Every structure is written in structure tokens, then in C-alpha cells.
Amino acid sequence: MNFDFSDDQKLLKEQVRKFLADKCPTKVVRRVLDGPEAYADEVWKGLVELGVPATGIPEAYGGLGLSPLELCVIAEEIGRAAAPVPFDSSVVLATEAIKLAGSEAQKKKWLPLLAEGKAVGTLAVSEGAQPPRPRNIATTFGGGFLNGKKVPVADGDAATFAIVLAKNGLVIVDLAQKGVTKKRVETIDPARKHAEVTFDGASAELLGTEGDGWNLLERLYDAAAVYFAFSQVGGAEAAMWMACDYALQRQAFGRAIGSYQAIKHKLADCYVKLELARSNAYYGAMMLTDGGADLPLAAAAARIAATDAYDFASKENIQTHGGIGFTWEADTQFHYRRARVMALSLGGPMAWKDKLVTRLEQKNVT
Amino acid sequence: MDFNDTPEEAAFRKEVRAWLDANATRKSDDKASFRARNDDPNLLKKAKEWQAKKAAAGYARMTWPKEFGGRGASPILQVIYQQEESNYLVPLGFFDIGLGMCIPTMMAYASPEHLKRYVKPALHGEEIWCQLFSEPAAGSDVAGIRTRAERDGDAGWVINGQKVWTSGAHYSDYGIIITRTDPNVPKHQGLTMFFLSMKTPGVEVRPIKQMSGGANFNEVFFTNVRIPDSQRLGKVGEGWKAALTTLMNERLAVGLPSGGLDVDELMELARDTDLDDGPAIRNQQVRSKIADWYVQQQGLKLTRYRTLTALSKGQTPGPESSIIKIVAAPKMQDMGAFAMELMGPAGIMKEDVPQAAGFQAQWIGGAGFRIAGGTDEILRNIVAERVLGLPPDVRVDKDVPFNQLGKK
Incomplete structure (x- = not known):
């Protein structure tokens, strides 16, 4: 019976815990909660230096190639500190989406950027008042262009790209382009900023098969x-x-x-x-x-x-x-x-x- | 991460399986054999025979030192034995309190001669032991017991009083008993522990019929029961310390009831139950409850695996297993009640309704399970104090002589 993390994984956990206790005490959470910052940039940069975004990315794509177990112990520490960083959006959702459904070219393009912290990704699913279900997704993708509105999108105004659920599939879209408008929205948790992101003919590409979103x-x-x-x-x-x-x-x-x-x-x-x-x-x-x-x-x-x-x-x-x-x-x-x-x-x-x-x-x- | 045995554990499991195959019958249907076992009038006799066989093969208490018939083995091997044994049709349960609580207390306090006399027969199922602690006026607050032991000359003691909820007293040969030897000091200080034969003149056992209809518990009355001082366990006035030795082992001895119904059976019932909008399994309220209980059932199993992992690595387990009875007992009661509700008004019937008996047994047994071996409330106190480090409750009786309590 070996239903526990290894000593190395526990050591990693301890390391992340110490880093966050030092660099991300509650006054940092408060600063982001009270202020205009999208997230605590210095904490995020420190996590990038520690290799956190690279953890689950294969070595072939510039990552550390560690197992999900390593990312799990890191996630626990992020949660313990209530760290105001785009961990859930970028390290978990965007990275895992590309690993799961990305083509070779998409992996080659995005994963190294994510690993180095040069790209911050997010996932955009919800479109407002109705809970997202296949039948009430209105965002469309066709001919390489994305149209629709997603809200709330976690880290939507700071992210450099997004994985978006459209009616006819998951797409990946660069957020720094004409055709994308971002507007911060107020939520119950100002320590985790959210935005409304509007796509007006933004160029995008499918992630995975059409219709499989x-x-x-x-x-x-x-x-x-x-x-x-x-x-x-x-x-x-x-x-x-x-x-x-x-x-x-x-x-x-x-x-x-x-x-x-x-x-x-x-x-x-x-x-x-x-x-x-x-x-x-x-x-x-x-x-x-x-x-x-x-x-x-x-x-x-x-x-x-x-x-x-x-x-x-x-x-x-x-x-x-x-x-x-x-x-x-x-x-x-x-x-x-x-x-x-x-x-x-x-x-x-x-x-x-x-x-x-x-x-x-x-x-x-x- | 995996659930696999180490090579040593795997080899041991194989050995145990081979031995069990040669000596017992493998269960074909877990639930049916559970019922058959509980209805067998010769159960005690068969249990004693099985215990003897097991002890002779060295599987009965593997963690005990060799001199007492154990193997000085790691607890994980004992767990593996029990896991394997639970797949076979064998009578269990009569020896857990004696071997899990009483004999370890004896080992801590009894003389070498007494150990030589008593340990082996207990291990081999020839003599059964019970634990005489709780009283009508002392349940959760067990240090409040009133049964007196008074000096009877230099060499002996005379015991008067009453114990209650004594599991298995009606078939036990010996018992360990906590008594009050000095009522003039605060309650924890005036206690002394002894062991005695249940056949000693003046000991009278009366079974208590439980709400569930069973009678596993007893009242035990002591009228001028005379025992020699040599049967004292620990020093006079230090009975509480000895009692803690026993109680520390209780959590391990009061296991989970096995073979009961669980989420699988509830789902089966929900599939077969016809509600307005179709089978109950399609109803969102029903699904929500099934999900909650599944999460608890899995959570308990996996928590146990975490404890076993520590044992397997030769480490001391963390406090996580302290949650098990807090979750399992109310779950048993609530799930039983809910399943009966699904059956409609006929859920109360003792006959004709398939599955009703099993869920009714859980509903009624759960009420007892929430109390036995530490109530829900006492267990929460223990978690709060020992795991979370919160202070003990104020004890207004702490410094008051026992015989002044309740007097103003």
C-alpha cells in the first residue's frame, strides 16, 4: 500500500509552501483585493522562477515533465495561501487544455511560452446568466474567426490567450489582437480578477476536432x-x-x-x-x-x-x-x-x- | 501512488490465502453469508474453534511479542491477514475486546505468573474477556464510576456496585474492572483497576435487550465480591492511568460493522423504485444523496488506505482515522432511513419487502453505533482536543473530592 506522496513530492510541497509564506502573506492577497492589479505580479514571477507553470509540461515542449502528483502538491499550497495568481486559469486549465487537445503545432507554439511564463492563458466558457450547457452557448467559430461574448472570464484582462468554448468546438485565441475587447467585471472576489471578453471576428483556431468541444x-x-x-x-x-x-x-x-x-x-x-x-x-x-x-x-x-x-x-x-x-x-x-x-x-x-x-x-x- | 503490496506483503498475503483456503470456506456472496453467520446458534462454539486454529497458526495477534504467541510483526501484516480473512466464512467478533483491550492492559500491569496463566488461553479462544468500565451513572464520563472496592483484610478486596453496557459479559470468563477505592479524593485519583473471574461468587450478569432486539450488552452486578490483592492491575489510586491504556486500544477494537448494505444496494433500490417521474434513480434529490454517501464511503475507504500506507512504511499513522466512526455511524443511520423512505409506507414492514430488513437494520443499528465506543459528541471532543489542540472543557468536578460532588 503506497497511497501517499513521495518524499521528493513532499519536499517540493514544503518548498512552495515556504516561498508562498514568505512572498505571499495575507497582506499581498489584501493588496490585490483592494487594488487595481490583475494579480500579484511578483508572486507570479517567483512561481515562474520556481518552475511552477513548467511542472506538468513535457520536456519536449520546454517543461519539467513532472507527473500530475507534483502539480497536485503545488496546487494545495497555492490554495493554502489563497495566492492571487493565475494558477487555476493558466497552469491548470489553459495548459491542460492544450496538452489534452492541442495539435503538435499548437503544443509547440504555446507550451514553451506557458512553461516560461511568457504566456498566461485562461479558459472562457460562461456567457452570462445561464449556466453553460451545450444548447445555450452562442459563441460561434467559422472560417477562422470567432464571434461572441464570454463572461466572467478568470484573469480575462491579463491573460495573453484564451481557450474558448464555441458552439462548434474548443478554440484557441490570442487575446492581443484587434477584434478582442476586454473589460474587467466586478465579482464577489476582487482578489481574483475577472473580465468580460468580446470577440468580434477575432482570428482563432480550433483546438481538437470540430464539434467535440x-x-x-x-x-x-x-x-x-x-x-x-x-x-x-x-x-x-x-x-x-x-x-x-x-x-x-x-x-x-x-x-x-x-x-x-x-x-x-x-x-x-x-x-x-x-x-x-x-x-x-x-x-x-x-x-x-x-x-x-x-x-x-x-x-x-x-x-x-x-x-x-x-x-x-x-x-x-x-x-x-x-x-x-x-x-x-x-x-x-x-x-x-x-x-x-x-x-x-x-x-x-x-x-x-x-x-x-x-x-x-x-x-x-x- | 498505488494500492499494491510490497514484495514482503504480497508474499505474506499469498501465504495467508493458502492457509485460509486450506482451513476455511471462501464466501460466495458477502451479504448472504453475513446473515447466515448471525443466525447460527452454535456461533460461539465455532468461533472458539476458529480462534484456536488461527492462534495455532500464529495469525491471531501477530503484533504481540513471540513470548505471548505473536510474531512481533508489523501491524500491516495483521491488517493483511484480516483483509483476507474477511473473504471467508468464519465466525469472528467474540475476542476483539479481550485481545484488543483487556489482555494488552494485563500485559502492562499483571505479574509474569498471571500473564503465563491467562494470555495463552485468551489468544487460543479458550477464555473470553470483557471490559467492566461503564456504569449507569458513568458513560462518556467514565471516571465518574461508583462501584466500590474496599479493603478486605490485608490480602484482599471486596467489590460492590453495578456495571452496564458490558459487551459479551454473558459469555465471558474474565473481566477487567475499574473501581473506586477512595471516594475522599477527586474522581480521577480514587480509582483502582483489577481483573477477576466472572464466576466469582457475587457476580451476576443480566443481558440487556437492545432496541434492535439483540442482546450483546449486559448489566453486571457485584455483591460482596471478594478478590485477592494479587488481581490488582497497577497501583492503588492509579486506576485511571490503567484505564487509559485500555481505552487507547478501544478505537482499534471497535471496528466498523462489516457486510452491511452500502451505496451499491441503495442504487439498486433506487433503480427498482417507481416514482412519479420514473425510477427513483432519475430523481435529483435521490441522486444528490447517493452522491454524498458515495463520497463518504469512498472517503472512509481511502482514509483507511492512508493509515495503512503509514503502517506499511513502518511509520506512525496520522490522526486521520479518527474521522471514521464520526462519519460512518450517522451515514449508516441516515442511509437506512432514506432507503426505507424510498420504499414508501411499506418500508416499515418486517416481511414481504425485499431489502427492507437490511436497511431497517442499518437505521436501527446506526442509533446504537453512534453511541458505542465513544459517542459522536465525545469523538468530536477528541478530534478538537487531540488533533486541533483546542483546550479541554472546564471540568467543574476536577478538584472536588468524589464524595462531595453534587453537594452544595
Whole structure:
């Protein structure tokens, strides 16, 4: 039985953790939250120097050629720090999309740029009020040109290119061109900037086969769900310990509030959910690494458990802090906001639960 | 990452399988054999025979030192044995408390002569042990026990009082018992531990019929029960320390109930149940619940794998396994109740409805499982205090002599 990360992977995790503790304390998250920056540039540059965007890219395309397990431990640390960097958009979604569906030429063009941090990618799926489903995607691609509007797009104004879901397929589009307009939109989490991106005859090319967009997106989401789960686990753990630290300090009715069972049981439940999420995320990582047949099911379980753990820990962290936890100056808000953004961005728990049962039914048939 | 055995583990698994094949029958259908096993009136006799066979082959307690019949082996090998054994039709369960809790406490405190006398018969299933801790007025707060042990001359003690929830007392030969020897000091300080024969005059066992209809628990009454001082475990007044030795092992001894129904059976039921909009499996509320329980079921299995990984590498497991009963017990109760709901009004019937009995057993058994071996609430306290480092609750009785408690 070897259901754990290797010593090297744990060392890498420790290294990223130290870097982020040093370079990305909560005051950096706050700076981005309060300010106009698209993301914390110095933190992103440091991560590029550490080789983070290159981690999962094969050596043939200028990457480090490491396994998904390495990227999983990194994701956990990004989540723990609630780092305001385009990790989810660029390192996870855009990079994985190209690895999954890109032609040789597309891989040769984009992956080295991603590995070196010279390109920042994102994924553009949603088109506003309706949850994205195949039937309500209006963006079209034809004759090499893309038309439509995507919103919200994570890191949409800072990204240099995007993978866009059009009616008739996934396309890859350079965002620095005439025919692309970007406008920042306000969201619940100003620490992670989002934009509205309009394509008006922008030149683009297909990623993968025409008509295969939704199918590719689902497969991309399965991989992303695992990386997101690690990030959510990291965030949930950070929120849980923040609450524990406060519960030890804060006195009420003559003793630390952490000695009251109402607080203890709530925080014990954070731990229970966290460990359920961690175990499911590990299995997702294992399936991702082996190309295991169980990936769709493992990814869905990891996604559901991790979303639940992060939502719960981040909200109960505020509750444990009481009034001070609801102020702008408290750090509790970072995880609360991020937890919800992460919960919705690949589709929410309701959709994933439905998907999980569908996959269970398929598995039982075969 | 993988779920594979190391070469040493694989070789051992092969050895165990060969031995089990030669000595037991492989289960054909897990659930059917579970039911058959629980209905067998000769179960105890068969369990003793199986335990003897297992002990003779050296599989009964592999982690114990060789002098006590073990192999001084890594816990992972014991787990592998149990994993393999669970695929065979063998009677289990009678010896877990004795070998998991009582005998390890004996090993920590009993004299070499007593160990020589008692360990082997326990290991070989000839004598069964029970744990006499809980009382009517002391459950979660077990240090609040009232059963008295008083000096009976220099060489002995006389015990009076009552224990309750004593699993297996009705078929046990011996027990370890925690008593109050000094009511004039605060509760944790006045306790002393002993062991005794359940046949000692003055010991009376009365089975308790449970809500589920079973009777695994007992009340045990002690009326002027005289035992020699040589049966004391640890020093006078240090019974709490000895009790902690026992309780530390409890988490390992109170395992998960095996062979019960789970998500697969719930899905089967949901496919066969006709609702307004088609089979229940198409209903989003039903799907949402199935997904939640699947995530929990997988989460528990995989959490266990993480613990096994640490054991396999010769490391001390992390605290992650402390979540298992907190999740498993309410899941059992809630899933049972939900499955019954799917069956409609007939879900209450004890006959004619396929699968009803299994889910009803979970619904009713879950209510007990949430209490046995540490309640949901006590387990949350343990996680909060030992894992998260939160302070213990204020103990108003901490410095008060036991016989002054409740007096103003």
C-alpha cells in the first residue's frame, strides 16, 4: 500500500509552501483585493522562477515533465495561501487544455511560452446568466474567426490567450489582437480578477476536432477538478487553522471560546470534511497519474468533497471569529470569497453530484 | 501512488490465502453469508474453534511479542491477514475486546505468573474477556464510576456496585474492572483497576435487550465480591492511568460493522423504485444523496488506505482515522432511513419487502453505533482536543473530592 506522496513530492510541497509564506502573506492577497492589479505580479514571477507553470509540461515542449502528483502538491499550497495568481486559469486549465487537445503545432507554439511564463492563458466558457450547457452557448467559430461574448472570464484582462468554448468546438485565441475587447467585471472576489471578453471576428483556431468541444471540456474539467480539489483542500486547511488559532486566543465568559463544545464540534467537523476531501483528492491524483479508468468517478468525488470542505471551513472560520470576522480588515474573507469562486467555476456541487451518479451507473453497467 | 503490496506483503498475503483456503470456506456472496453467520446458534462454539486454529497458526495477534504467541510483526501484516480473512466464512467478533483491550492492559500491569496463566488461553479462544468500565451513572464520563472496592483484610478486596453496557459479559470468563477505592479524593485519583473471574461468587450478569432486539450488552452486578490483592492491575489510586491504556486500544477494537448494505444496494433500490417521474434513480434529490454517501464511503475507504500506507512504511499513522466512526455511524443511520423512505409506507414492514430488513437494520443499528465506543459528541471532543489542540472543557468536578460532588 503506497497511497501517499513521495518524499521528493513532499519536499517540493514544503518548498512552495515556504516561498508562498514568505512572498505571499495575507497582506499581498489584501493588496490585490483592494487594488487595481490583475494579480500579484511578483508572486507570479517567483512561481515562474520556481518552475511552477513548467511542472506538468513535457520536456519536449520546454517543461519539467513532472507527473500530475507534483502539480497536485503545488496546487494545495497555492490554495493554502489563497495566492492571487493565475494558477487555476493558466497552469491548470489553459495548459491542460492544450496538452489534452492541442495539435503538435499548437503544443509547440504555446507550451514553451506557458512553461516560461511568457504566456498566461485562461479558459472562457460562461456567457452570462445561464449556466453553460451545450444548447445555450452562442459563441460561434467559422472560417477562422470567432464571434461572441464570454463572461466572467478568470484573469480575462491579463491573460495573453484564451481557450474558448464555441458552439462548434474548443478554440484557441490570442487575446492581443484587434477584434478582442476586454473589460474587467466586478465579482464577489476582487482578489481574483475577472473580465468580460468580446470577440468580434477575432482570428482563432480550433483546438481538437470540430464539434467535440463539450466532450473535451468535460474531460478537461475532470483533470481540473482534481487540481482544484487540492487547492480547495489547502484553502480549507488554512481556514480551519485560522479558526483554531482564534478560538484559542479569544476569551468569552471567562475562558477561551475553543473550550466550548459548540466551537469544538464545529471545528472537528471542519477536520472531518477536510480529511474526507483529502482522501478523495489523493485518489483523484492517483487516477490522473495512471490515466486510470476510474478518473471520471474519482474526479467527481474529489470535487464534491473538496468543495464541501472549503465552503464549510471558510464560512465557519468567519462564524468562529464573530463580528471581527465580518470586517473588511479581517483575513477571513479571503477564503470565503475564493471558496465560492472555486465552487462555481467548474460547475457547482449540484451538477457534479448528478455527474457522479451518472458515472456510477455507467460503471455498474460495464 | 498505488494500492499494491510490497514484495514482503504480497508474499505474506499469498501465504495467508493458502492457509485460509486450506482451513476455511471462501464466501460466495458477502451479504448472504453475513446473515447466515448471525443466525447460527452454535456461533460461539465455532468461533472458539476458529480462534484456536488461527492462534495455532500464529495469525491471531501477530503484533504481540513471540513470548505471548505473536510474531512481533508489523501491524500491516495483521491488517493483511484480516483483509483476507474477511473473504471467508468464519465466525469472528467474540475476542476483539479481550485481545484488543483487556489482555494488552494485563500485559502492562499483571505479574509474569498471571500473564503465563491467562494470555495463552485468551489468544487460543479458550477464555473470553470483557471490559467492566461503564456504569449507569458513568458513560462518556467514565471516571465518574461508583462501584466500590474496599479493603478486605490485608490480602484482599471486596467489590460492590453495578456495571452496564458490558459487551459479551454473558459469555465471558474474565473481566477487567475499574473501581473506586477512595471516594475522599477527586474522581480521577480514587480509582483502582483489577481483573477477576466472572464466576466469582457475587457476580451476576443480566443481558440487556437492545432496541434492535439483540442482546450483546449486559448489566453486571457485584455483591460482596471478594478478590485477592494479587488481581490488582497497577497501583492503588492509579486506576485511571490503567484505564487509559485500555481505552487507547478501544478505537482499534471497535471496528466498523462489516457486510452491511452500502451505496451499491441503495442504487439498486433506487433503480427498482417507481416514482412519479420514473425510477427513483432519475430523481435529483435521490441522486444528490447517493452522491454524498458515495463520497463518504469512498472517503472512509481511502482514509483507511492512508493509515495503512503509514503502517506499511513502518511509520506512525496520522490522526486521520479518527474521522471514521464520526462519519460512518450517522451515514449508516441516515442511509437506512432514506432507503426505507424510498420504499414508501411499506418500508416499515418486517416481511414481504425485499431489502427492507437490511436497511431497517442499518437505521436501527446506526442509533446504537453512534453511541458505542465513544459517542459522536465525545469523538468530536477528541478530534478538537487531540488533533486541533483546542483546550479541554472546564471540568467543574476536577478538584472536588468524589464524595462531595453534587453537594452544595
